[in-house]
Amino acid sequence: MKEDWKTLLSDEFQAPQPKHKKEFLRNLRAREVSMPEMLLQQVAYVRPSIWLFALALVAIAIVGSLMRVETTVNVLTMLMPFSAAIAVLETRRSERCGMAELEMTTRFSLRSVVLARMMILGIVSFLILCISSPMIAAAFDAGTVLTAVRILIPYLITMSISLLAERSPLGRKTGYASLAIASGVSIIIYWIDNYEPNVVANYLGMIDSWGIMIALGLMAFTAVEQWKTINGVEAFA
Amino acid sequence: MDLEEAYDKIYRYAYFKLNNQSVAEDVTQETFLRFISQKGNVHEYEIKYLYVIARNLCIDEYRRVKADPLPEDYDAPAPFDDRREERMMVREALAKLPREDQEILLLRHVNGEAVGTICKALGISRFAAYRRLKSAEDKMRESLEVNEG
Amino acid sequence: MKLTVNGITKQYKNKTAVDQISFQLTEGVTGLLGANGAGKTTLMRMASGILTPTSGSVDADGIPVDTEEYRALLGYLPQDFGYYPEFTAREFVQYIAALKGIEKKKAKKKTEEILELVGLSDVAGKRIRTFSGGMKQRVGIAQALVNDPKILILDEPTAGLDPKERVRFRNLIAEIGKDTIVLFSTHIVSDVERIASNLLMMREGKLIYEGAWNEQKGDLEKFYMEEFE
Structure with missing residues:
Protein backbone atom coordinates (compact mmCIF):
# COMPACT_ATOMS: atom_id res chain seq x y z
CA MET A 1 0.00 0.00 0.00
CA LYS A 2 1.85 2.98 -1.24
CA GLU A 3 -0.10 6.17 -0.68
CA ASP A 4 -3.33 4.41 0.19
CA TRP A 5 -2.81 4.95 3.84
CA LYS A 6 -3.69 8.59 3.47
CA THR A 7 -7.23 7.76 2.50
CA LEU A 8 -7.52 5.37 5.40
CA LEU A 9 -6.48 8.07 7.84
CA SER A 10 -9.93 9.64 7.91
CA ASP A 11 -11.34 6.59 9.64
CA GLU A 12 -8.69 6.77 12.31
CA PHE A 13 -9.55 10.34 13.15
CA GLN A 14 -13.26 9.83 13.11
CA ALA A 15 -15.10 11.48 15.95
CA PRO A 16 -18.52 10.46 17.25
CA GLN A 17 -21.39 12.36 15.67
CA PRO A 18 -21.71 15.82 17.23
CA LYS A 19 -25.02 16.12 19.02
CA HIS A 20 -25.91 19.77 18.76
CA LYS A 21 -24.51 20.77 15.41
CA LYS A 22 -27.77 21.56 13.68
CA GLU A 23 -29.27 23.74 16.39
CA PHE A 24 -26.04 25.54 16.98
CA LEU A 25 -25.48 26.41 13.35
CA ARG A 26 -29.05 27.46 12.95
CA ASN A 27 -28.83 29.83 15.89
CA LEU A 28 -25.44 31.11 14.95
CA ARG A 29 -25.82 34.49 13.43
CA ALA A 30 -25.23 33.88 9.79
CA ARG A 31 -22.26 35.59 8.32
CA GLU A 32 -22.81 39.02 6.94
CA VAL A 33 -22.60 39.63 3.26
CA SER A 34 -20.49 42.59 2.31
CA MET A 35 -21.65 45.23 -0.15
CA PRO A 36 -19.29 44.10 -2.95
CA GLU A 37 -20.54 40.55 -2.54
CA MET A 38 -24.11 41.76 -2.64
CA LEU A 39 -23.37 43.73 -5.81
CA LEU A 40 -21.83 40.70 -7.51
CA GLN A 41 -24.81 38.65 -6.48
CA GLN A 42 -27.24 41.15 -7.96
CA VAL A 43 -25.21 41.59 -11.14
CA ALA A 44 -26.27 38.08 -12.04
CA TYR A 45 -29.90 39.19 -11.90
CA VAL A 46 -29.65 42.27 -14.09
CA ARG A 47 -31.73 41.70 -17.18
CA PRO A 48 -29.87 40.88 -20.39
CA SER A 49 -31.70 43.67 -22.22
CA ILE A 50 -30.00 46.20 -19.97
CA TRP A 51 -26.57 44.91 -20.89
CA LEU A 52 -27.53 44.91 -24.55
CA PHE A 53 -28.68 48.50 -24.40
CA ALA A 54 -25.46 49.53 -22.67
CA LEU A 55 -23.41 47.70 -25.27
CA ALA A 56 -25.37 49.35 -28.06
CA LEU A 57 -24.61 52.80 -26.64
CA VAL A 58 -20.92 52.02 -26.43
CA ALA A 59 -20.97 50.61 -29.94
CA ILE A 60 -22.59 53.78 -31.27
CA ALA A 61 -19.95 55.89 -29.55
CA ILE A 62 -17.09 53.83 -30.91
CA VAL A 63 -18.36 53.45 -34.46
CA GLY A 64 -19.49 57.06 -34.62
CA SER A 65 -16.10 58.31 -33.46
CA LEU A 66 -14.14 56.08 -35.78
CA MET A 67 -16.26 57.05 -38.76
CA ARG A 68 -16.38 60.67 -37.66
CA VAL A 69 -20.14 60.91 -37.78
CA GLU A 70 -20.83 64.48 -36.68
CA THR A 71 -24.04 63.64 -34.86
CA THR A 72 -22.60 60.93 -32.62
CA VAL A 73 -22.72 63.03 -29.50
CA ASN A 74 -26.26 64.19 -30.29
CA VAL A 75 -27.43 60.62 -30.72
CA LEU A 76 -25.82 59.65 -27.43
CA THR A 77 -27.39 62.54 -25.55
CA MET A 78 -30.73 61.47 -26.96
CA LEU A 79 -30.26 57.83 -25.91
CA MET A 80 -28.81 58.38 -22.45
CA PRO A 81 -32.19 59.44 -21.00
CA PHE A 82 -33.46 55.94 -21.80
CA SER A 83 -30.56 54.46 -19.95
CA ALA A 84 -31.62 56.54 -16.96
CA ALA A 85 -35.26 55.49 -17.35
CA ILE A 86 -34.33 51.82 -17.40
CA ALA A 87 -32.38 52.27 -14.21
CA VAL A 88 -35.30 53.96 -12.51
CA LEU A 89 -37.74 51.31 -13.71
CA GLU A 90 -35.47 48.76 -12.12
CA THR A 91 -36.28 50.24 -8.70
CA ARG A 92 -39.83 49.07 -9.15
CA ARG A 93 -39.17 45.77 -10.79
CA SER A 94 -39.68 43.79 -7.58
CA GLU A 95 -43.04 45.40 -7.06
CA ARG A 96 -44.05 44.91 -10.68
CA CYS A 97 -43.14 41.23 -10.62
CA GLY A 98 -44.81 40.61 -7.27
CA MET A 99 -41.51 39.86 -5.57
CA ALA A 100 -41.54 42.82 -3.21
CA GLU A 101 -43.28 41.10 -0.36
CA LEU A 102 -40.84 38.20 -0.52
CA GLU A 103 -37.81 40.38 -0.79
CA MET A 104 -38.88 42.36 2.23
CA THR A 105 -38.72 39.34 4.49
CA THR A 106 -35.25 38.16 3.51
CA ARG A 107 -32.23 39.21 5.51
CA PHE A 108 -31.11 41.77 3.01
CA SER A 109 -34.24 43.68 2.80
CA LEU A 110 -35.67 45.01 -0.39
CA ARG A 111 -34.05 48.32 0.37
CA SER A 112 -30.54 46.93 0.07
CA VAL A 113 -31.50 44.92 -2.98
CA VAL A 114 -32.72 48.03 -4.74
CA LEU A 115 -29.69 49.97 -3.58
CA ALA A 116 -27.42 47.30 -5.01
CA ARG A 117 -29.26 47.36 -8.33
CA MET A 118 -29.09 51.13 -8.56
CA MET A 119 -25.40 51.01 -7.87
CA ILE A 120 -24.83 48.42 -10.57
CA LEU A 121 -26.76 50.42 -13.14
CA GLY A 122 -24.96 53.56 -12.03
CA ILE A 123 -21.65 51.82 -12.59
CA VAL A 124 -22.79 50.64 -16.01
CA SER A 125 -23.75 54.18 -17.03
CA PHE A 126 -20.48 55.46 -15.68
CA LEU A 127 -18.60 52.93 -17.78
CA ILE A 128 -20.53 53.97 -20.87
CA LEU A 129 -19.54 57.53 -20.15
CA CYS A 130 -15.91 56.63 -19.50
CA ILE A 131 -15.59 54.80 -22.79
CA SER A 132 -17.58 57.08 -25.05
CA SER A 133 -16.52 60.56 -23.92
CA PRO A 134 -12.77 60.24 -24.58
CA MET A 135 -13.41 58.58 -27.92
CA ILE A 136 -15.81 61.24 -29.07
CA ALA A 137 -13.60 63.97 -27.68
CA ALA A 138 -10.60 62.65 -29.55
CA ALA A 139 -12.49 62.20 -32.79
CA PHE A 140 -14.06 65.65 -32.83
CA ASP A 141 -11.36 67.60 -31.16
CA ALA A 142 -13.35 68.47 -28.04
CA GLY A 143 -12.58 68.29 -24.34
CA THR A 144 -13.22 64.93 -22.69
CA VAL A 145 -14.78 66.41 -19.58
CA LEU A 146 -17.08 68.71 -21.48
CA THR A 147 -18.17 65.89 -23.76
CA ALA A 148 -18.91 63.78 -20.71
CA VAL A 149 -20.88 66.65 -19.21
CA ARG A 150 -22.93 67.03 -22.39
CA ILE A 151 -23.84 63.36 -22.36
CA LEU A 152 -24.43 63.32 -18.63
CA ILE A 153 -26.78 66.29 -18.24
CA PRO A 154 -29.80 64.83 -20.05
CA TYR A 155 -29.18 61.54 -18.25
CA LEU A 156 -29.26 63.20 -14.85
CA ILE A 157 -32.27 65.34 -15.68
CA THR A 158 -34.21 62.28 -16.81
CA MET A 159 -33.17 60.24 -13.82
CA SER A 160 -34.05 62.81 -11.18
CA ILE A 161 -37.42 63.65 -12.71
CA SER A 162 -38.21 59.98 -13.23
CA LEU A 163 -37.41 59.13 -9.63
CA LEU A 164 -39.74 61.89 -8.54
CA ALA A 165 -42.42 60.76 -10.96
CA GLU A 166 -42.27 57.09 -10.07
CA ARG A 167 -42.91 57.95 -6.45
CA SER A 168 -45.91 60.13 -7.24
CA PRO A 169 -49.38 58.58 -7.09
CA LEU A 170 -49.81 58.90 -10.85
CA GLY A 171 -46.40 57.36 -11.54
CA ARG A 172 -47.17 54.47 -9.24
CA LYS A 173 -50.33 53.78 -11.15
CA THR A 174 -48.90 53.86 -14.65
CA GLY A 175 -45.69 52.02 -14.03
CA TYR A 176 -43.89 53.32 -17.07
CA ALA A 177 -43.69 57.04 -16.31
CA SER A 178 -39.92 56.96 -16.60
CA LEU A 179 -40.03 55.90 -20.22
CA ALA A 180 -42.44 58.73 -21.02
CA ILE A 181 -40.11 61.22 -19.37
CA ALA A 182 -37.09 59.83 -21.21
CA SER A 183 -38.96 60.13 -24.50
CA GLY A 184 -39.90 63.69 -23.63
CA VAL A 185 -36.32 64.70 -22.84
CA SER A 186 -35.12 62.96 -25.97
CA ILE A 187 -37.65 64.71 -28.19
CA ILE A 188 -36.78 68.09 -26.72
CA ILE A 189 -33.12 67.46 -27.42
CA TYR A 190 -33.95 66.46 -30.98
CA TRP A 191 -36.10 69.52 -31.50
CA ILE A 192 -33.51 71.93 -30.21
CA ASP A 193 -30.70 70.27 -32.11
CA ASN A 194 -32.55 70.55 -35.39
CA TYR A 195 -34.67 73.64 -35.19
CA GLU A 196 -33.18 75.99 -32.65
CA PRO A 197 -29.58 76.71 -33.62
CA ASN A 198 -29.51 79.75 -31.30
CA VAL A 199 -30.45 77.70 -28.30
CA VAL A 200 -27.82 75.14 -29.21
CA ALA A 201 -25.15 77.79 -29.42
CA ASN A 202 -26.18 79.30 -26.10
CA TYR A 203 -26.36 75.89 -24.52
CA LEU A 204 -22.91 74.91 -25.70
CA GLY A 205 -21.56 78.21 -24.50
CA MET A 206 -23.12 77.64 -21.13
CA ILE A 207 -21.66 74.13 -20.94
CA ASP A 208 -18.23 75.55 -21.73
CA SER A 209 -18.30 77.90 -18.79
CA TRP A 210 -20.72 76.28 -16.31
CA GLY A 211 -21.08 72.67 -17.45
CA ILE A 212 -19.18 71.03 -14.63
CA MET A 213 -21.04 73.04 -12.01
CA ILE A 214 -24.38 72.20 -13.59
CA ALA A 215 -23.51 68.51 -13.78
CA LEU A 216 -22.41 68.45 -10.15
CA GLY A 217 -25.58 70.21 -9.08
CA LEU A 218 -27.72 67.74 -10.99
CA MET A 219 -25.78 64.87 -9.50
CA ALA A 220 -26.49 66.10 -6.02
CA PHE A 221 -30.17 66.53 -6.85
CA THR A 222 -30.32 63.04 -8.36
CA ALA A 223 -28.59 61.55 -5.35
CA VAL A 224 -31.18 63.10 -3.05
CA GLU A 225 -34.00 61.73 -5.19
CA GLN A 226 -32.41 58.29 -5.20
CA TRP A 227 -32.09 58.37 -1.48
CA LYS A 228 -35.77 59.18 -1.12
CA THR A 229 -36.74 56.41 -3.51
CA ILE A 230 -34.63 53.81 -1.78
CA ASN A 231 -35.99 54.75 1.60
CA GLY A 232 -39.49 54.54 0.23
CA VAL A 233 -39.38 51.12 -1.40
CA GLU A 234 -40.43 49.33 1.74
CA ALA A 235 -43.47 51.45 2.35
CA PHE A 236 -45.85 48.63 1.71
CA ALA A 237 -49.02 49.76 0.06
CA MET B 1 -16.07 28.16 3.60
CA ASP B 2 -19.28 26.36 4.30
CA LEU B 3 -20.23 26.79 7.91
CA GLU B 4 -21.16 23.18 8.38
CA GLU B 5 -17.90 22.00 6.89
CA ALA B 6 -15.98 24.31 9.19
CA TYR B 7 -17.91 22.99 12.16
CA ASP B 8 -17.07 19.40 11.25
CA LYS B 9 -13.40 20.18 10.82
CA ILE B 10 -13.03 22.05 14.09
CA TYR B 11 -15.02 19.42 15.93
CA ARG B 12 -12.87 16.61 14.54
CA TYR B 13 -9.79 18.53 15.53
CA ALA B 14 -11.03 19.21 19.04
CA TYR B 15 -12.04 15.61 19.44
CA PHE B 16 -8.57 14.52 18.43
CA LYS B 17 -7.14 16.84 21.03
CA LEU B 18 -9.48 15.95 23.86
CA ASN B 19 -11.00 12.56 23.12
CA ASN B 20 -14.20 13.68 24.75
CA GLN B 21 -17.31 14.09 22.68
CA SER B 22 -19.23 16.62 24.72
CA VAL B 23 -16.25 18.78 25.61
CA ALA B 24 -15.04 18.68 22.01
CA GLU B 25 -18.41 19.93 20.92
CA ASP B 26 -18.45 22.66 23.56
CA VAL B 27 -15.01 23.76 22.41
CA THR B 28 -16.20 23.80 18.81
CA GLN B 29 -19.15 26.02 19.60
CA GLU B 30 -17.09 28.28 21.84
CA THR B 31 -14.60 28.61 18.99
CA PHE B 32 -17.24 30.00 16.67
CA LEU B 33 -18.66 32.34 19.29
CA ARG B 34 -15.22 33.72 20.11
CA PHE B 35 -14.45 34.16 16.47
CA ILE B 36 -17.58 36.22 16.05
CA SER B 37 -16.97 38.34 19.13
CA GLN B 38 -13.38 38.99 18.06
CA LYS B 39 -14.22 39.91 14.51
CA GLY B 40 -17.37 41.91 15.04
CA ASN B 41 -18.70 41.77 11.52
CA VAL B 42 -18.42 38.29 10.15
CA HIS B 43 -18.02 38.21 6.41
CA GLU B 44 -16.29 34.90 6.30
CA TYR B 45 -15.44 32.20 8.78
CA GLU B 46 -11.70 31.98 8.28
CA ILE B 47 -10.72 28.45 9.11
CA LYS B 48 -7.15 29.24 10.09
CA TYR B 49 -8.29 31.56 12.86
CA LEU B 50 -10.87 29.03 13.96
CA TYR B 51 -8.08 26.49 14.39
CA VAL B 52 -6.01 28.92 16.41
CA ILE B 53 -8.92 29.63 18.75
CA ALA B 54 -9.84 25.95 19.01
CA ARG B 55 -6.28 24.97 19.72
CA ASN B 56 -6.00 27.44 22.58
CA LEU B 57 -9.32 26.36 24.02
CA CYS B 58 -8.20 22.75 23.85
CA ILE B 59 -5.04 23.55 25.75
CA ASP B 60 -7.15 25.12 28.50
CA GLU B 61 -9.49 22.15 28.61
CA TYR B 62 -6.89 19.46 28.27
CA ARG B 63 -5.91 19.41 31.94
CA ARG B 64 -9.48 19.26 33.16
CA VAL B 65 -11.02 16.78 30.81
CA LYS B 66 -11.19 13.07 31.13
CA ALA B 67 -11.22 11.20 27.86
CA ASP B 68 -14.35 9.26 26.95
CA PRO B 69 -13.93 5.56 27.51
CA LEU B 70 -13.41 3.86 24.19
CA PRO B 71 -16.64 2.37 22.99
CA GLU B 72 -16.65 -1.37 23.37
CA ASP B 73 -17.06 -2.03 19.72
CA TYR B 74 -14.22 0.30 18.91
CA ASP B 75 -12.02 -2.42 17.48
CA ALA B 76 -14.71 -4.47 15.92
CA PRO B 77 -14.01 -4.79 12.22
CA ALA B 78 -16.75 -3.90 9.85
CA PRO B 79 -18.12 -7.01 8.18
CA PHE B 80 -17.17 -7.53 4.55
CA ASP B 81 -14.41 -5.00 4.90
CA ASP B 82 -11.72 -6.20 2.59
CA MET C 1 -37.86 30.20 21.11
CA LYS C 2 -40.87 32.32 21.87
CA LEU C 3 -42.68 34.52 19.38
CA THR C 4 -44.50 37.30 21.19
CA VAL C 5 -47.19 39.36 19.56
CA ASN C 6 -48.09 42.14 21.93
CA GLY C 7 -51.22 44.18 21.43
CA ILE C 8 -50.79 44.82 17.73
CA THR C 9 -53.24 46.98 15.90
CA LYS C 10 -53.38 48.03 12.28
CA GLN C 11 -55.53 51.01 11.67
CA TYR C 12 -56.39 52.11 8.16
CA LYS C 13 -58.28 55.28 7.35
CA ASN C 14 -61.73 53.92 7.88
CA LYS C 15 -61.08 50.44 9.13
CA THR C 16 -59.30 48.63 11.90
CA ALA C 17 -57.90 45.56 10.14
CA VAL C 18 -56.29 44.11 13.25
CA ASP C 19 -57.46 45.18 16.66
CA GLN C 20 -55.32 44.76 19.78
CA ILE C 21 -54.19 41.20 19.22
CA SER C 22 -51.80 39.50 21.64
CA PHE C 23 -50.53 35.94 21.78
CA GLN C 24 -47.38 33.91 22.29
CA LEU C 25 -46.22 30.98 20.23
CA THR C 26 -43.56 28.37 20.83
CA GLU C 27 -42.35 25.50 18.68
CA GLY C 28 -45.25 23.69 17.10
CA VAL C 29 -47.89 24.24 14.47
CA THR C 30 -50.49 26.94 15.00
CA GLY C 31 -53.40 27.32 12.65
CA LEU C 32 -54.93 30.73 12.09
CA LEU C 33 -58.55 30.43 11.10
CA GLY C 34 -60.88 33.11 9.92
CA ALA C 35 -63.09 34.11 7.04
CA ASN C 36 -61.78 36.25 4.22
CA GLY C 37 -61.29 39.80 5.38
CA ALA C 38 -60.93 38.83 9.03
CA GLY C 39 -57.46 40.39 9.12
CA LYS C 40 -55.39 37.21 8.88
CA THR C 41 -53.12 38.49 6.14
CA THR C 42 -52.61 41.83 7.84
CA LEU C 43 -51.69 40.06 11.05
CA MET C 44 -49.22 37.80 9.28
CA ARG C 45 -47.65 40.67 7.39
CA MET C 46 -47.06 42.46 10.66
CA ALA C 47 -45.55 39.32 12.16
CA SER C 48 -43.24 39.12 9.14
CA GLY C 49 -42.11 42.71 9.37
CA ILE C 50 -43.66 43.81 6.09
CA LEU C 51 -46.25 46.05 7.63
CA THR C 52 -45.54 48.28 10.55
CA PRO C 53 -48.27 48.03 13.17
CA THR C 54 -50.08 51.20 14.16
CA SER C 55 -49.39 50.16 17.72
CA GLY C 56 -48.06 47.12 19.54
CA SER C 57 -45.00 45.01 18.93
CA VAL C 58 -43.73 41.67 17.68
CA ASP C 59 -40.54 39.98 18.79
CA ALA C 60 -38.84 36.61 18.96
CA ASP C 61 -37.00 36.07 22.25
CA GLY C 62 -36.64 39.83 22.44
CA ILE C 63 -35.42 40.29 18.86
CA PRO C 64 -37.70 42.94 17.33
CA VAL C 65 -39.52 42.15 14.13
CA ASP C 66 -37.95 44.99 12.14
CA THR C 67 -34.35 43.78 12.46
CA GLU C 68 -32.12 41.81 10.16
CA GLU C 69 -31.64 39.33 12.96
CA TYR C 70 -35.35 38.60 13.07
CA ARG C 71 -35.56 38.23 9.33
CA ALA C 72 -32.68 35.77 9.48
CA LEU C 73 -34.93 33.55 11.58
CA LEU C 74 -37.94 33.95 9.36
CA GLY C 75 -39.44 31.98 6.51
CA TYR C 76 -42.47 33.61 4.94
CA LEU C 77 -44.91 32.61 2.25
CA PRO C 78 -47.15 35.48 1.13
CA GLN C 79 -50.69 34.78 0.09
CA ASP C 80 -49.82 35.87 -3.40
CA PHE C 81 -46.40 36.25 -4.90
CA GLY C 82 -44.83 36.72 -8.28
CA TYR C 83 -41.46 35.97 -9.79
CA TYR C 84 -39.09 37.46 -12.28
CA PRO C 85 -40.41 36.10 -15.57
CA GLU C 86 -37.19 34.38 -16.59
CA PHE C 87 -36.88 32.40 -13.35
CA THR C 88 -36.88 28.63 -13.17
CA ALA C 89 -37.91 26.98 -9.91
CA ARG C 90 -34.26 26.36 -9.08
CA GLU C 91 -33.21 29.94 -9.87
CA PHE C 92 -36.06 31.30 -7.83
CA VAL C 93 -35.16 29.35 -4.71
CA GLN C 94 -31.47 30.09 -5.17
CA TYR C 95 -32.23 33.77 -5.54
CA ILE C 96 -34.14 33.87 -2.28
CA ALA C 97 -31.39 31.80 -0.64
CA ALA C 98 -28.86 34.38 -1.78
CA LEU C 99 -30.96 37.19 -0.32
CA LYS C 100 -31.18 35.22 2.88
CA GLY C 101 -27.42 35.39 3.08
CA ILE C 102 -26.76 31.72 2.44
CA GLU C 103 -23.37 31.09 1.00
CA LYS C 104 -23.41 30.09 -2.65
CA LYS C 105 -22.21 26.52 -2.43
CA LYS C 106 -24.50 25.78 0.46
CA ALA C 107 -27.40 27.56 -1.23
CA LYS C 108 -27.10 25.26 -4.23
CA LYS C 109 -27.06 22.16 -2.07
CA LYS C 110 -29.92 23.39 0.07
CA THR C 111 -32.00 24.35 -2.96
CA GLU C 112 -31.80 20.83 -4.37
CA GLU C 113 -32.71 19.36 -0.99
CA ILE C 114 -35.70 21.60 -0.57
CA LEU C 115 -36.98 21.10 -4.09
CA GLU C 116 -36.76 17.37 -3.51
CA LEU C 117 -38.68 17.83 -0.27
CA VAL C 118 -41.57 19.60 -2.00
CA GLY C 119 -41.44 17.19 -4.92
CA LEU C 120 -40.24 19.54 -7.63
CA SER C 121 -36.83 18.01 -8.37
CA ASP C 122 -37.78 16.81 -11.80
CA VAL C 123 -39.05 20.20 -12.93
CA ALA C 124 -36.45 22.31 -11.12
CA GLY C 125 -35.02 23.58 -14.41
CA LYS C 126 -38.38 24.60 -15.85
CA ARG C 127 -39.67 28.15 -15.81
CA ILE C 128 -42.17 28.92 -13.12
CA ARG C 129 -44.53 30.52 -15.60
CA THR C 130 -45.16 27.06 -17.07
CA PHE C 131 -46.19 25.70 -13.67
CA SER C 132 -49.67 24.89 -12.39
CA GLY C 133 -51.01 26.80 -9.38
CA GLY C 134 -50.16 23.94 -7.04
CA MET C 135 -46.61 23.67 -8.35
CA LYS C 136 -46.07 27.39 -8.00
CA GLN C 137 -47.34 27.22 -4.45
CA ARG C 138 -44.82 24.48 -3.74
CA VAL C 139 -42.06 26.72 -5.05
CA GLY C 140 -43.30 29.32 -2.57
CA ILE C 141 -43.15 26.82 0.26
CA ALA C 142 -39.65 25.82 -0.83
CA GLN C 143 -38.34 29.37 -0.73
CA ALA C 144 -39.77 29.87 2.74
CA LEU C 145 -37.91 26.81 4.01
CA VAL C 146 -34.58 27.35 2.34
CA ASN C 147 -32.91 29.04 5.32
CA ASP C 148 -34.10 26.49 7.92
CA PRO C 149 -36.27 29.14 9.58
CA LYS C 150 -37.02 29.12 13.29
CA ILE C 151 -40.23 31.00 12.58
CA LEU C 152 -42.28 29.97 9.60
CA ILE C 153 -45.24 32.10 8.58
CA LEU C 154 -47.41 30.77 5.79
CA ASP C 155 -50.35 32.70 4.43
CA GLU C 156 -52.88 30.29 2.93
CA PRO C 157 -50.24 27.73 2.01
CA THR C 158 -52.73 25.12 0.88
CA ALA C 159 -54.46 27.40 -1.60
CA GLY C 160 -54.24 25.88 -5.05
CA LEU C 161 -52.91 22.53 -3.91
CA ASP C 162 -54.65 19.38 -5.10
CA PRO C 163 -55.64 16.75 -2.49
CA LYS C 164 -52.44 14.75 -2.92
CA GLU C 165 -50.28 17.83 -2.61
CA ARG C 166 -52.27 18.88 0.41
CA VAL C 167 -51.55 15.65 2.22
CA ARG C 168 -47.88 15.92 1.40
CA PHE C 169 -47.85 19.50 2.63
CA ARG C 170 -49.51 18.58 5.92
CA ASN C 171 -46.92 15.90 6.58
CA LEU C 172 -44.12 18.29 5.78
CA ILE C 173 -45.47 20.97 8.09
CA ALA C 174 -46.08 18.51 10.91
CA GLU C 175 -42.45 17.42 10.62
CA ILE C 176 -41.08 20.96 10.50
CA GLY C 177 -43.31 21.99 13.39
CA LYS C 178 -41.40 19.71 15.73
CA ASP C 179 -38.64 22.25 16.16
CA THR C 180 -39.99 25.36 14.47
CA ILE C 181 -42.65 27.92 15.26
CA VAL C 182 -45.14 27.49 12.44
CA LEU C 183 -48.05 29.86 11.97
CA PHE C 184 -50.26 29.22 8.99
CA SER C 185 -53.54 30.70 7.96
CA THR C 186 -56.32 28.95 6.18
CA HIS C 187 -60.03 28.94 5.86
CA ILE C 188 -60.12 25.17 5.48
CA VAL C 189 -60.92 23.59 8.81
CA SER C 190 -59.60 20.14 7.93
CA ASP C 191 -56.09 21.56 7.33
CA VAL C 192 -56.06 22.78 10.90
CA GLU C 193 -57.64 19.70 12.45
CA ARG C 194 -55.01 17.40 11.09
CA ILE C 195 -51.80 19.14 12.03
CA ALA C 196 -52.28 22.17 14.23
CA SER C 197 -51.75 21.60 17.92
CA ASN C 198 -52.68 25.18 18.62
CA LEU C 199 -55.37 27.35 17.18
CA LEU C 200 -56.06 31.03 16.70
CA MET C 201 -59.35 32.29 15.33
CA MET C 202 -59.99 35.78 14.07
CA ARG C 203 -63.10 37.68 13.29
CA GLU C 204 -63.26 41.31 12.23
CA GLY C 205 -59.72 41.95 13.34
CA LYS C 206 -60.15 40.47 16.77
CA LEU C 207 -58.90 37.24 18.26
CA ILE C 208 -61.92 35.22 19.30
CA TYR C 209 -60.30 31.93 20.21
CA GLU C 210 -56.85 30.88 21.26
CA GLY C 211 -55.56 27.50 22.38
CA ALA C 212 -55.67 23.84 21.56
CA TRP C 213 -58.79 22.25 20.18
CA ASN C 214 -59.82 18.84 21.36
CA GLU C 215 -62.70 16.44 21.13
CA GLN C 216 -64.31 17.70 24.33
CA LYS C 217 -64.86 21.06 22.74
CA GLY C 218 -66.92 19.43 20.06
CA ASP C 219 -66.70 19.51 16.33
CA LEU C 220 -64.37 22.24 15.10
CA GLU C 221 -66.01 22.31 11.72
CA LYS C 222 -69.37 22.94 13.33
CA PHE C 223 -67.99 25.61 15.64
CA TYR C 224 -66.35 27.29 12.70
CA MET C 225 -69.51 27.23 10.65
CA GLU C 226 -71.49 28.75 13.46
CA GLU C 227 -68.95 31.44 14.12
CA PHE C 228 -68.06 32.44 10.59
CA GLU C 229 -70.65 31.42 8.08
Missing part, protein backbone atom coordinates in the same frame (compact mmCIF):
# COMPACT_ATOMS: atom_id res chain seq x y z
CA ARG B 83 -9.35 -3.48 3.77
CA ARG B 84 -9.44 -4.54 7.35
CA GLU B 85 -5.81 -5.51 7.47
CA GLU B 86 -4.65 -2.32 5.89
CA ARG B 87 -6.71 -0.43 8.40
CA MET B 88 -5.13 -2.20 11.29
CA MET B 89 -1.70 -1.45 9.92
CA VAL B 90 -2.48 2.22 9.50
CA ARG B 91 -3.84 2.33 13.01
CA GLU B 92 -0.74 0.79 14.47
CA ALA B 93 1.58 2.97 12.46
CA LEU B 94 -0.33 6.05 13.52
CA ALA B 95 -0.29 5.05 17.17
CA LYS B 96 3.51 5.01 17.09
CA LEU B 97 3.71 8.63 15.97
CA PRO B 98 4.09 11.49 18.42
CA ARG B 99 0.92 13.52 18.95
CA GLU B 100 2.12 16.50 16.99
CA ASP B 101 2.79 14.31 13.96
CA GLN B 102 -0.67 12.87 14.25
CA GLU B 103 -2.03 16.39 14.50
CA ILE B 104 -0.43 17.54 11.29
CA LEU B 105 -1.60 14.43 9.43
CA LEU B 106 -5.13 15.11 10.60
CA LEU B 107 -4.99 18.70 9.42
CA ARG B 108 -3.41 17.88 6.08
CA HIS B 109 -4.93 14.58 5.00
CA VAL B 110 -8.24 14.37 6.83
CA ASN B 111 -9.33 17.97 7.04
CA GLY B 112 -7.57 18.70 3.76
CA GLU B 113 -6.05 22.02 4.78
CA ALA B 114 -3.44 23.86 2.75
CA VAL B 115 0.01 24.11 4.30
CA GLY B 116 -0.52 27.86 4.58
CA THR B 117 -3.52 27.25 6.82
CA ILE B 118 -1.71 24.62 8.84
CA CYS B 119 1.29 26.76 9.70
CA LYS B 120 -1.03 29.56 10.80
CA ALA B 121 -3.13 27.17 12.86
CA LEU B 122 -0.16 25.62 14.61
CA GLY B 123 1.73 28.87 14.98
CA ILE B 124 4.83 27.58 13.23
CA SER B 125 6.69 28.72 10.15
CA ARG B 126 5.78 27.43 6.73
CA PHE B 127 9.11 25.70 6.56
CA ALA B 128 8.60 23.98 9.91
CA ALA B 129 5.15 22.85 8.79
CA TYR B 130 6.56 21.29 5.63
CA ARG B 131 9.29 19.61 7.57
CA ARG B 132 6.99 18.20 10.20
CA LEU B 133 4.54 16.99 7.60
CA LYS B 134 7.27 15.33 5.58
CA SER B 135 8.72 13.67 8.61
CA ALA B 136 5.33 12.39 9.76
CA GLU B 137 4.60 11.00 6.31
CA ASP B 138 8.01 9.35 6.14
CA LYS B 139 7.51 7.72 9.50
CA MET B 140 4.13 6.41 8.39
CA ARG B 141 5.56 4.97 5.18
CA GLU B 142 8.46 3.49 7.01
CA SER B 143 6.44 1.71 9.60
CA LEU B 144 3.92 0.54 7.01
CA GLU B 145 6.69 -0.94 4.88
CA VAL B 146 8.33 -2.63 7.82
CA ASN B 147 4.97 -4.02 8.72
CA GLU B 148 4.34 -5.23 5.24
CA GLY B 149 7.75 -6.77 4.78
